[in-house]
Every structure is written in C-alpha cells, then in structure tokens.
Amino acid sequence: MSPHRVFERLLELPEVVGTWHFTDKESKGTQVDVPLATAIHAWISGETVPDLARAWLPGVPAEWALEQTVRNISSGFEHALSRVTSALINLVNTSPLMAPATPRLNTHTAWYIRHGVDIEHALALLTSGIISRCLAHSVGRRAAQRTDRSEPGC
Incomplete structure (x- = not known):
C-alpha cells in the first residue's frame, strides 16, 4: 500500500x-x-x-x-x-x-x-465504554454520515 x-x-x-x-x-x-x-x-x-x-x-x-x-x-x-x-x-x-x-x-x-476503527465517531464510542467494535463501526459511520450531511438530530 x-x-x-x-x-x-x-x-x-x-x-x-x-x-x-x-x-x-x-x-x-x-x-x-x-x-x-x-x-x-x-x-x-x-x-x-x-x-x-x-x-x-x-x-x-x-x-x-x-x-x-x-x-x-x-x-x-x-x-x-x-x-x-x-x-x-x-x-x-x-x-x-x-x-x-x-x-x-x-x-x-x-x-x-x-x-x-477508521473514523473518529467510532473511536469516541470505543473510548467511552462501548466494547463492541462492530457496534462502534456501525453507529460511528451513521453518525459521520449525518454530520457530513448536516442533518438535524432526532
């Protein structure tokens, strides 16, 4: 690479x-x-x-x-x-x-x-108590997508 x-x-x-x-x-x-x-x-x-x-x-x-x-x-x-x-x-x-x-x-x-992980959102989850790398990836990517599109939160 x-x-x-x-x-x-x-x-x-x-x-x-x-x-x-x-x-x-x-x-x-x-x-x-x-x-x-x-x-x-x-x-x-x-x-x-x-x-x-x-x-x-x-x-x-x-x-x-x-x-x-x-x-x-x-x-x-x-x-x-x-x-x-x-x-x-x-x-x-x-x-x-x-x-x-x-x-x-x-x-x-x-x-x-x-x-x-490869995204800050997932890293934040893993360093805040979440222990599932899979969950951190999934939630982190969704959060990053929402941030990128500037969507309002729920």
Whole structure:
C-alpha cells in the first residue's frame, strides 16, 4: 500500500520485533507473510476477526488461523504498533523542521490502529465504554454520515 513501507519499517524496531508473526502450522510451522499495510486497512475498516483470520491465512487450519490473528492483533495492533506509530506521529508533527503551514499527520491514526476503527465517531464510542467494535463501526459511520450531511438530530 505505502511506497515508503513505514509500518513495515516500524516492525524492525527492537520494541516491536516479533509482534507480527504468522506460521502455517502450530508446531514447526513455516512463516506466512501477511502484508502489514493490507492487514491494518482490513482491521480498521471493521472486518470481523474470523474474517481477518480467513483472509490473512487462507490455507491454514481455521482454529490456528484464528488463534494467530487474535494474538497478532493484540500484540501488534493493540499494543506495540499503535504505541510506536503514536510516537512517530508525535515526532513528525512536533519537528522544528516542519514549516507552520505544513500539513500534520492525523493524530488519531495510532488510536485507529489500536482499536480497529477508521473514523473518529467510532473511536469516541470505543473510548467511552462501548466494547463492541462492530457496534462502534456501525453507529460511528451513521453518525459521520449525518454530520457530513448536516442533518438535524432526532
């Protein structure tokens, strides 16, 4: 997705190494490449975890694929990658080399990765006590559509 492969480069940092790793079998399995940028896009777009497991590991037994998907989402997205992404965004956005008029990176990006959403409304729901990512996506998108069309509330 990204010609600069920023997320892949972040995976090389010592604090992130090993948090994104898939194999085809539980015991002595061969490593399976699951492209990180594509996986992030699918995760934040609201795909369910079982659907992600099937898409990321199509030739792997369903239980093993699901177990790895959950582990990688937890260690990769919800922890390590969201944290280093946040730090990177902060460093870039506060750099003294940036001209005042230069556009800044979206400060919500790390939160989107952590929570698996791609819209502020859904993020607000998830950080306010809603625990269903599916519900947050659905309600968040409807709220964003209403906001975009400037419809009055009920």
